[in-house]
Amino acid sequence: MNNPPKLDDVDRRILRELSRDGRISNAKLAERVGLSPTPCWNRVRALEEAGVIERYAALLDQKALGFPDTVLIEVTLDRHDDDMLHRFGEALAELPEVLEAHLLTGEYDYLIKVAVAGTEGYEEFLRHKLYKLPGLRHSRSTFVLRTLKRAPSVQP
Template sequence: MSQPRLDQIDRRILHELGKDGRISNAQLAQRIGLSPSPCWQRVRRLEQQGVITNYCAILDQVKLGAAEIVMIEIVLERHDDETLETFGNRMQKMPEVLEVHLTTGEYDYLIKVAVDGTRGYEEFLRRKLYHVPGIRHSRSSFVLRTLKDVQAYLPED
């Protein structure tokens, strides 16, 4: 599938929506220097092309009671279809799991988990992760501070 051609106006729209996904069409049009109708048409085209895939709220994990983020590297026992499918399905069902990435290298997966401190982490391991069949080994690191957190990268032309 070919990549859609993005001009500078499309890029400015994406940049503004990346900063504030709730911006009104009128405000967006004003910021990028278009009238509202062509701005709305461009946003709809970007959605239809799949460049914009979703809009979401960024939640404050501290206020929700799961302030600690843990990155967990996972090694599976086997790499057959059944093991991979089971692992993926189980990860989808765990609300604490924020991201799951199939990776190259020493570990098969990198998962990002939100927990409530070390006790919450222990509970997650003992009650959930360790019950997933097919996991041979895991290694965890607590995130001490996040220096950058963006949802997408917009390559230059």
């Protein structure tokens, strides 16, 4: 594993601005972080090449898309061999309702964050998608009442 690049204060300011608005123009970004446009552009490119900036994306409003509810699902698998973990993980990644999926230590094997349309949408997801995945032994679910913080990445 490579060591993370050393970031100075200017790099951190650039990253904070880009995390707030990934579509900001280079000229505006340079102005906000106190650089001229060319050095700012060079720093952004260096951060991209170093993998600090992984990609740019639009954050979509799941409620506006018809999936107002979020459910956290803890999953236990039948087996824990490499083949089962791989098959389950790949099948899970194909489900469009799955926002996040984490392989865990502890009592459950996975924690899955899912967007659904109410209890009917949740039942549909469970019966016709999650329960059809290979190796699933047990699941436990919790509906999110309110999201207090949502960040696409850590702030530098």
